[in-house]
Amino acid sequence: MSFLRWALVTVPGVVLLGFLSGRSVPVGTESPWYLALAKPAVTPPPIAFPIAWTTLYVLMGLALAVVLNARGARGRGVALALFGAQFVLNLAWTPVFFGLHKVGLATLVIAAMLALAIAATVAFARVRALAAWLMVPYLVWISFAGVLTWRIGQLNPEAETLVPRTGTSQVIG
Structure with missing residues (x-):
């Protein structure tokens, strides 16, 4: 039951923070700057x-809940600190890319x-295998997003x- 209580806090919390980061500046089709960029064909x-990020934030929130629920587990504090550090960067990426237009x-x-992820x-x-498996789709997506950004x-x-x-947009093959 403790896991459920954690999940009822972490899942909405992670989703909400991700949503707020995404709404902090015009993104995607709401951004004339982004629409004007040449983009890779992929x-x-x-x-x-929004579908991918919502799903990933739910999975991340569940992974976080699993680790938070593992009271007394060795390495729990380090795992939580690393998660927090990567999540801060996650929230910073949207304002840097879409807001500041600093692609590099x-x-x-x-x-x-x-x-960090x-x-x-x-x-x-090392704390709970399930938590790591819940993070794998996120690792795949941000690897892909990193290649797109580059x-x-x-x-x-x-x-x-x-x-x-x-209204301009380019896709480069």
Whole structure:
């Protein structure tokens, strides 16, 4: 029953913080700057992002609840600290990329986020294997998102100074 109580706090908390980060600046189709960028051909359709992130935030919240519920488990504190550090970077990525238009910095943020998320997942595995497995889809997605961010930077070397024309979008093969 304790896990359920933790999950009732962590899942909505993680989802809410992720939502607030995503709403802090215009993103996706709401961002003329983003629409004006050249994007790699593997860029998912806009609807994929809110679906993926909501699912991932729920899984992350559940993973966090599993670890929080493991009172007295060896390495629990380190696992929670690593999770917190990667989650702060996760929340920072959207304002850096969409708000500041700093694609290079966003690439560094997501690389550090991935490194910390891998470390958190390994630490979660030492506490409870289930928590680590719940983090795997997140690791896959942010790896993909990191590649997308890096490619957008390559395709748009002047992204920070890009002045969008209304309704423009490019996909590069």
